[in-house]
Amino acid sequence: MSTTDTTALPSRREQNKLATRQAIADAALAMLRSRGVGNFTVEDIAEEAGVSRRTFFNYFPSLEAALASVTEGFLDHALEQFRLRPSDEPILDSARAALMALADPMTVSPMAELFSLTHDNRALVRSELEAWDHCTTQIIDAARRRLGPDVNELYLRALAGSIISCGKAAMSVWFEQHGPDLSAESLASLRQHLIDAIGLLGSGFTAPAPQTPSAHSPQPAADPQYSA
Amino acid sequence: MSTTDTTALPSRREQNKLATRQAIADAALAMLRSRGVGNFTVEDIAEEAGVSRRTFFNYFPSLEAALASVTEGFLDHALEQFRLRPSDEPILDSARAALMALADPMTVSPMAELFSLTHDNRALVRSELEAWDHCTTQIIDAARRRLGPDVNELYLRALAGSIISCGKAAMSVWFEQHGPDLSAESLASLRQHLIDAIGLLGSGFTAPAPQTPSAHSPQPAADPQYSA
DNA sequence: GTGCAAAGTTGCACTTAGTGTAAATACGTG
DNA sequence: CACGTATTTACACTAAGTGCAACTTTGCAC
Numbered sequence: 087m088s089t090t091d092t093t094a095l096p097s098r099r100e101q102n103k104l105a106t107r108q109a110i111a112d113a114a115l116a117m118l119r120s121r122g123v124g125n126f127t128v129e130d131i132a133e134e135a136g137v138s139r140r141t142f143f144n145y146f147p148s149l150e151a152a153l154a155s156v157t158e159g160f161l162d163h164a165l166e167q168f169r170l171r172p173s174d175e176p177i178l179d180s181a182r183a184a185l186m187a188l189a190d191p192m193t194v195s196p197m198a199e200l201f202s203l204t205h206d207n208r209a210l211v212r213s214e215l216e217a218w219d220h221c222t223t224q225i226i227d228a229a230r231r232r233l234g235p236d237v238n239e240l241y242l243r244a245l246a247g248s249i250i251s252c253g254k255a256a257m258s259v260w261f262e263q264h265g266p267d268l269s270a271e272s273l274a275s276l277r278q279h280l281i282d283a284i285g286l287l288g289s290g291f292t293a294p295a296p297q298t299p300s301a302h303s304p305q306p307a308a309d310p311q312y313s314a
Numbered sequence: 315m316s317t318t319d320t321t322a323l324p325s326r327r328e329q330n331k332l333a334t335r336q337a338i339a340d341a342a343l344a345m346l347r348s349r350g351v352g353n354f355t356v357e358d359i360a361e362e363a364g365v366s367r368r369t370f371f372n373y374f375p376s377l378e379a380a381l382a383s384v385t386e387g388f389l390d391h392a393l394e395q396f397r398l399r400p401s402d403e404p405i406l407d408s409a410r411a412a413l414m415a416l417a418d419p420m421t422v423s424p425m426a427e428l429f430s431l432t433h434d435n436r437a438l439v440r441s442e443l444e445a446w447d448h449c450t451t452q453i454i455d456a457a458r459r460r461l462g463p464d465v466n467e468l469y470l471r472a473l474a475g476s477i478i479s480c481g482k483a484a485m486s487v488w489f490e491q492h493g494p495d496l497s498a499e500s501l502a503s504l505r506q507h508l509i510d511a512i513g514l515l516g517s518g519f520t521a522p523a524p525q526t527p528s529a530h531s532p533q534p535a536a537d538p539q540y541s542a
Numbered sequence: 543g544t545g546c547a548a549a550g551t552t553g554c555a556c557t558t559a560g561t562g563t564a565a566a567t568a569c570g571t572g
Numbered sequence: 573c574a575c576g577t578a579t580t581t582a583c584a585c586t587a588a589g590t591g592c593a594a595c596t597t598t599g600c601a602c
Contacts (some may be wrong), residue, residue, distance in 0.1 A: 097571065099578065106579090127558060138581050144558060147436070208375070208444075208515060215443040216436075222479075239490075243483035244511045245519050251450075251475025259468045283472045290518035291406060291473050327598065332552095355587060366552050371589065453543065 107145050107155075110135045114152040115196070123207045153200065154213035162195045164188050164253075167177045167223065173232045181225075181249045182284040185256070189277045189301050198266045199258075235304040245287075252283035335373050338363045343427070344381040367439045371373040381428065382441035388425045389449040391414050392481075396453065409477045413484070417505045419496050426483075426494045430466045446526045473515075476530075480511035489536075 113135035168184035225246040256279035341363035374380040396412035453474040484507035
């Protein structure tokens with residue numbers, strides 16, 4: 087029965103693996119919180135997660151990867167939204183919609199915390215970049231499936247890369263302005279940044295950019311003026 | 315006398331350091347060539363460079379960083395070009411001009427070799443991403459200096475990130491099509507990719523993208539239609 | 543040139559990352 | 573419950589990365 091279930095309860099074993107993985111990721115974040123970046127080892131995380139050091143490495147290739155799993159989850163969520171969009175929708179509209187799903191308290195919360203705790207760390211930043219890059223290739227794949235295999239490859243990659251860049255830009259500007267504030271107003275601001283950034287992609291980076299974007303502007307790029 | 319010289323011969327000590335650094339980077343590339351990715355250690359590189367293991371780590375924080383120095387040099391070259399552009403030039407024109415400097419045999423050659431030798435390696439890819447990301451922040455700084463401190467931060471970061479994404483997209487598509495071919499025709503194709511990609515940024519990703527871009531199109535986006 | 547201080551290199555010792563392997567344990571199914 | 577398989581663990585090992593002190597080279601003043 088479980089195999090025919092579309093919600094696919096993934097068998098006890100799978101569940102356990104997921105739980106272990108999550109426990110490790112949680113432990114990693116807990117150590118980051120309590121000791122600060124660079125002041126704990128894989129062994130510490132493993133102990134905190136109630137698991138052997140070797141098991142840690144069965145789940146994550148490195149300490150940084152365990153922390154970057156937060157970012158991966160965050161981006162996977164957006165990716166899922168993107169894949170759910172109707173395939174005849176202009177692709178930038180889909181991108182905007184997918185990114186909007188990130189401006190949700192439950193979703194950004196871990197991401198915002200990670201941001202605030204890791205502000206500067208080479209190895210960590212590298213793993214973060216890897217997560218964003220992985221998301222880019224996923225977008226490329228999804229968009230290629232949508233637009234057909236004959237779509238211009240340069241267009242595809244430039245578009246996917248730029249979408250991700252705009253998402254990153256919006257996130258970083260937002261975080262710099264609001265820190266870990268997850269209030270409704272703060273999240274509205276994040277949404278606006280995401281809309282504005284995607285808007286730039288739609289209309290081209292031609293405007294010299296307003297001095298200050300006026301965070302209250304009523305979604306200047308929200309109308310589908312840039313249909314594909 | 316040397317201190318008054320504008321070409322600034324940077325004192326013997328600096329020269330030596332530069333030479334050592336280069337020797338290490340060269341040795342790393344040599345090892346990559348001869349043994350393939352993952353089949354040599356920092357100690358091997360140090361020996362090849364005629365230097366102690368400890369000294370290697372005085373210059374580079376990791377094996378991957380030594381290899382990524384190739385990418386850094388490549389991107390620094392473009393960055394320098396960007397900074398040399400007149401400050402009243404539309405910024406996308408500057409970006410395009412800077413990227414064009416990369417389509418030069420001497421400049422792309424090491425980059426193309428690195429591309430062909432590292433096709434797949436987590437740690438290496440991470441360091442590459444780091445180099446591109448560093449370049450992005452440099453562009454942000456340069457553009458902020460040019461556009462004034464009051465420019466919209468979101469615009470700035472989205473723009474810089476998208477420029478870099480387009481550069482990456484053009485490079486990757488080019489390399490996939492031409493491999494390590496550095497002939498005049500191949501480089502012309504790279505230039506066209508770079509122009510096309512920046513063109514997308516100028517006009518917005520609104521076109522559904524031509525099925526095939528027709529690599530002979532006479533620089534469709536070369537005219538400064540997108541002046542800031 | 544001689545001597546001296548600062549910069550750079552090296553060897554050594556040490557902690558931690560990451561991986562292979564085989565034994566032990568937990569799980570799912572009949 | 574018992575059996576086969578998936579997962580965890582212990583152990584051993586190589587290599588990364590770092591702190592430190594000794595040593596060598598360089599730049600500079602005399």
